[in-house]
Amino acid sequence: MKTNVLNFSGGPGALPISVLEKTQAALESVDDTGVSLLGMSHRSDWYQELNAKAQSNLRELLDIPNDYEVLFLQGGGSLQFAMMAMNFLKSSHQTAQYIVSGYWSAKAPLEAMAQGQVEVIWSGESEGYRRLPTMDDLKNRVDPRAAYLHYVSNETVEGLAFSNDTTPQAQTLICDMSSDLLSKPIEVERYAMIYAHAQKNLGPAGVTVVIIQRALLERAQPHTPPILNYLAHSNANSILNTPPVFSIYVLKLVTDWLIQDIGGLSKMAVINQAKANCLYQAFTEREDFYKIHAKPPHRSLMNIAFSMKSVEQERSFLQLSKQQGFLGLEGHRSIGGLRASLYNAVSLEACEELARFILDFQSV
Ligand SMILES: Cc1ncc(COP(=O)(O)O)c(C=O)c1O
Structure with a gap:
C-alpha cells in the first residue's frame, strides 16, 4: 500500500485507502x-x-x-x-x-x-x-x-x-x-x-x-x-x-x-494549503536546484510543475524517488520536467515525506 500512499500522479490521482478497501469489498457484494x-x-x-x-x-x-x-x-x-x-x-x-x-x-x-x-x-x-x-x-x-x-x-x-x-x-x-x-x-x-x-x-x-x-x-x-x-x-x-x-x-x-x-471542504482546504506550503517551502529552500514553472501568486495547491538544471538531474531524481516509493512525479509530456500533484487523498504526511526527499536529494 506504500505506493498508493505516495502517489503524486497528475491523474488519475490517489484515492483514500479506506475508499479502496470498501470498493474492493463491493466487487464481491x-x-x-x-x-x-x-x-x-x-x-x-x-x-x-x-x-x-x-x-x-x-x-x-x-x-x-x-x-x-x-x-x-x-x-x-x-x-x-x-x-x-x-x-x-x-x-x-x-x-x-x-x-x-x-x-x-x-x-x-x-x-x-x-x-x-x-x-x-x-x-x-x-x-x-x-x-x-x-x-x-x-x-x-x-x-x-x-x-x-x-x-x-x-x-x-x-x-x-x-x-x-x-x-x-x-x-x-x-x-x-x-x-x-x-x-x-x-x-x-x-x-x-x-x-x-x-x-x-x-x-x-x-x-x-x-x-x-x-x-x-x-x-x-x-x-x-x-x-x-x-x-x-x-x-x-x-x-x-x-x-x-x-x-x-x-x-x-x-x-x-x-x-x-475530513469534516467538509473548509477542513479539506486547510489541509491542502498545509500540504502545498510544505512543498513550496522545500523548493524555495533549494531554489538554486529546482525551478517552479508557475509564477507567484498564481501557483496551484493541487499541482506543482517544476524542473531541474538538466534532464540528467531530473532522470536521477525520478529514479531515486521511485526507489523510495514515490509515484507519478513525471511532468506532463507537453512541458516535460517534473510535477507533484497533491490531490485530496495525498496526506500531509506524504507531502512532508516528499519535502524531505526534495531537500535531501543530491544529484549524481
Ligand atoms: C483541467 C482539465 N480539463 C480537462 C482534462 C481532460 O480530461 P479527460 O481526459 O477526462 O477528457 C484534463 C485532463 O487531465 C484536465 O486536467
Whole structure:
C-alpha cells in the first residue's frame, strides 16, 4: 500500500485507502445485496438510491443552490469542451469567449470552433503559461452578450490556479474544475455551469460531474442529439443510458469520506494549503536546484510543475524517488520536467515525506 500512499500522479490521482478497501469489498457484494458492484443494474432501487445519495453528498459539500442540477455524464472533461458548444453556442448567433491559460484551456476553444464563433479574450501562451490574467488584463474584454465565458480554474499541467479574488466574472460563466473541484469551498452562484471529470479528487475515471443552473439548461439547443443534450440528461435524472455505476459508487464513497472523515471542504482546504506550503517551502529552500514553472501568486495547491538544471538531474531524481516509493512525479509530456500533484487523498504526511526527499536529494 506504500505506493498508493505516495502517489503524486497528475491523474488519475490517489484515492483514500479506506475508499479502496470498501470498493474492493463491493466487487464481491455491494451493501449486503449479494450482487457484485460490477453486475448491479442501473434500473435497480439500489442504484436509484446511490444516484440520489451521490448527488446529495455533492450538494451538501458544495452548498449547491436549489436552482442548479447535478448531472453524472461520461466522456471526461474533453467531451464537455465540445458539448457546451453544441448546447449553448451552435445556431445561437453569439460568440463564445475563452481564457487560454494553459494546456487544457487551450483545447476547449478548438472543440468549440466546429460549432460556432469563438473568441480567445486572453492567452498566456506567449509567456509559456507561467501566469494567469489579472482583472486588468480582462478589463473591457468580457462581452455580456457572449454565449458564455469559459476558463479552467486549475491548470493541471502548468500548476496555475485562479483564486477567489481573481476568478473571472461574466454573465454566463462556465468553468472546468476537473483538477480542483472538492479541494476547497467554492461559490457555486458565480457560475452558470461547473464541470469536472472524476479522476483527480472525485473518484476514478468514467464519470464527469456537471453542476448547471436551470436557466442555462433551458438554453440547450433542441437540435443537439439527446445523448449530448444537457436537458435530456437532466430530464432523465442522469440515467438516459447505462451510467458508469462503478465510478459513481466510488464517487459516493469519496464524498462520504470528505463529509465524515475530513469534516467538509473548509477542513479539506486547510489541509491542502498545509500540504502545498510544505512543498513550496522545500523548493524555495533549494531554489538554486529546482525551478517552479508557475509564477507567484498564481501557483496551484493541487499541482506543482517544476524542473531541474538538466534532464540528467531530473532522470536521477525520478529514479531515486521511485526507489523510495514515490509515484507519478513525471511532468506532463507537453512541458516535460517534473510535477507533484497533491490531490485530496495525498496526506500531509506524504507531502512532508516528499519535502524531505526534495531537500535531501543530491544529484549524481
Ligand atoms: C483541467 C482539465 N480539463 C480537462 C482534462 C481532460 O480530461 P479527460 O481526459 O477526462 O477528457 C484534463 C485532463 O487531465 C484536465 O486536467
